[in-house]
Amino acid sequence: MQSSPKTFQYQTDFANYCKTGDYISIPGVNEKNIKHYRRLVFNNIYDSISSAYPITKKLFGKKRWKKVVHQFFSSQKIKSAQIWYMPKEFKDYVISNEKDLLNKYVFLADLLQFEWLEIEVFMMPDEAVEFLTDSNLYYINPEIRIIGVKYPIHLKKAKNITKHDQGDYFISLHRNKETGAVEFTNLSIPFVDVLENLIEKPLVEKSILNILQKYVDETTAKNAFYQFEQIAIINQLLYKK
Amino acid sequence: MVGIGYRKDFTEEFSESTLNPAFIEVAPENWINVGGYYKKMFDKVLEKYPLFVHGLSLSVGSPEGIDVAFVKQVKQFLDQNKAVEYSEHLSFSKCENAHLFDLLPIPFTEDAVKNVSKNIRQVQDILERKIAIEIVSYYSPIAPEISEIDFINHIVSEADCNLLLDVNNVYVNGFNHHYNPKEFIPQLDLSKVKYIHMAGHTKVASDLIIDTHGENIIDPVYDLFQFTMELINRDVPVLLERDFNIPELQVLQQEMNRLQTIKSNALKQHKHAIIT
Numbered sequence: 112m113q114s115s116p117k118t119f120q121y122q123t124d125f126a127n128y129c130k131t132g133d134y135i136s137i138p139g140v141n142e143k144n145i146k147h148y149r150r151l152v153f154n155n156i157y158d159s160i161s162s163a164y165p166i167t168k169k170l171f172g173k174k175r176w177k178k179v180v181h182q183f184f185s186s187q188k189i190k191s192a193q194i195w196y197m198p199k200e201f202k203d204y205v206i207s208n209e210k211d212l213l214n215k216y217v218f219l220a221d222l223l224q225f226e227w228l229e230i231e232v233f234m235m236p237d238e239a240v241e242f243l244t245d246s247n248l249y250y251i252n253p254e255i256r257i258i259g260v261k262y263p264i265h266l267k268k269a270k271n272i273t274k275h276d277q278g279d280y281f282i283s284l285h286r287n288k289e290t291g292a293v294e295f296t297n298l299s300i301p302f303v304d305v306l307e308n309l310i311e312k313p314l315v316e317k318s319i320l321n322i323l324q325k326y327v328d329e330t331t332a333k334n335a336f337y338q339f340e341q342i343a344i345i346n347q348l349l350y351k352k
Numbered sequence: 353m354v355g356i357g358y359r360k361d362f363t364e365e366f367s368e369s370t371l372n373p374a375f376i377e378v379a380p381e382n383w384i385n386v387g388g389y390y391k392k393m394f395d396k397v398l399e400k401y402p403l404f405v406h407g408l409s410l411s412v413g414s415p416e417g418i419d420v421a422f423v424k425q426v427k428q429f430l431d432q433n434k435a436v437e438y439s440e441h442l443s444f445s446k447c448e449n450a451h452l453f454d455l456l457p458i459p460f461t462e463d464a465v466k467n468v469s470k471n472i473r474q475v476q477d478i479l480e481r482k483i484a485i486e487i488v489s490y491y492s493p494i495a496p497e498i499s500e501i502d503f504i505n506h507i508v509s510e511a512d513c514n515l516l517l518d519v520n521n522v523y524v525n526g527f528n529h530h531y532n533p534k535e536f537i538p539q540l541d542l543s544k545v546k547y548i549h550m551a552g553h554t555k556v557a558s559d560l561i562i563d564t565h566g567e568n569i570i571d572p573v574y575d576l577f578q579f580t581m582e583l584i585n586r587d588v589p590v591l592l593e594r595d596f597n598i599p600e601l602q603v604l605q606q607e608m609n610r611l612q613t614i615k616s617n618a619l620k621q622h623k624h625a626i627i628t
Contacts, residue, residue, distance in 0.1 A: 118467070123448060126444075126456065130450070140494060187450070188448065189453075237387035237391060286388055
């Protein structure tokens with residue numbers, strides 16, 4: 112059995128007040144004190160979203176940032192029971208609804224996606240690398256996300272990015288198993304191809320070079336791989352048994 | 353047995369400090385499906401301390417009922433981490449299936465009693481264990497039809513659940529709503545108290561205290577704790593909550609020591625009274 116319509120309505124009115132700040136009279140309520148609920152509820156949402164998107168917040172400035180957080184919270188039904196995951200819903204909301212902001216900041220969707228993925232990869236459940244007997248195989252760190260973006264939000268300060276920077280950029284974000292820190296790597300298309308193949312299964316050097324040779328000649332492929340491999344092993348993007 | 357809320361904020365200090373709680377408490381919402389650095393540190397802490405779990409988003413007061421999928425995730429978390437106790441708040445934090453991430457007061461009405469009791473029973477069925485439900489602090493009643501004490505007692509009885517007695521919350525509510533906490537506490541079914549919370553609060557106006565968990569516990573709340581322990585007269589686990597404005601961990605240890613001393617003395621005194 113659910114609450115009676117009257118009790119349900121009072122709870123809904125109160126919850127809506129906390130979300131929007133618009134108060135509809137409820138019997139027995141201390142109107143002075145319930146302002147604290149609105150303040151506490153909103154501040155909690157505001158702080159969580161602000162710490163998830165520090166670069167976007169700085170870009171917007173305080174006033175615009177507060178307005179968009181309010182717009183999100185007052186209009187959306189937050190589905191996640193976990194507050195650390197809630198900012199993902201904010202990102203999805205902005206990308207789907209805030210057309211003016213997306214027009215003003217052409218790289219906004221990319222920036223939000225990048226900032227969110229840093230959190231998602233930092234927090235994601237642990238995934239172990241399953242090493243096989245062949246010691247020549249390369250393995251990808253399974254705690255990884257690869258994204259394609261239209262603007263170099265990982266290479267330039269947000270305020271300096273313009274329409275002219277538009278292109279095809281690829282980034283991997285992975286979690287260093289030792290430190291837990293998230294590290295990102297700017298990727299060319301051939302290396303995206305390599306990493307996507309490594310996600311499917313571990314590969315020996317020859318197979319990796321074959322993938323690269325779809326794009327460049329053998330010598331260039333070898334040089335590029337040896338350079339990439341050195342860094343990727345150190346920062347735990349790749350593993351070798 | 354006095355424990356402390358384990359927070360990501362003091363992960364590093366925690367493992368290296370002289371802090372010596374009897375157990376730790378976490379919110380499952382902060383740990384479900386979480387890996388990486390924090391999980392590694394959490395696992396280390398779990399090797400040393402028993403785990404009490406205190407939820408935030410269960411929302412037993414939700415008019416639309418509980419989120420069964422979420423409760424199943426909680427069950428998995430409790431089982432995986434061998435949780436000693438699971439408690440939640442007598443409040444709602446989700447309405448029309450939208451989370452608000454705060455503990456909103458449920459209207460003190462008989463039909464809310466029925467709804468909340470049904471929700472708690474359903475949770476207990478899924479979890480296959482009783483939960484302890486916490487009396488929350490509140491800053492305004494919402495359309496009340498019955499008294500707060502009747503509301504709580506009816507739910508504890510109808511849901512057949514345990515009680516988490518947050519002594520600071522009762523103090524805060526007594527101050528905010530002009531009643532004597534020492535008259536309120538004896539009216540609860542104290543045989544159901546499975547767990548006690550203690551915390552500091554912030555007075556934001558001459559007539560309003562907010563339950564911030566951001567200050568040290570004040571003497572009148574220690575006094576109410578002693579009063580409560582003498583009434584309960586059993587060794588109930590006690591948790592020190594500190595969520596904001598975290599001091600040196602040594603200060604938290606001093607607070608835990610004081611709570612343990614008060615509890616031991618209260619139980620000793622009672623034993624002495626029986627013997628003499």
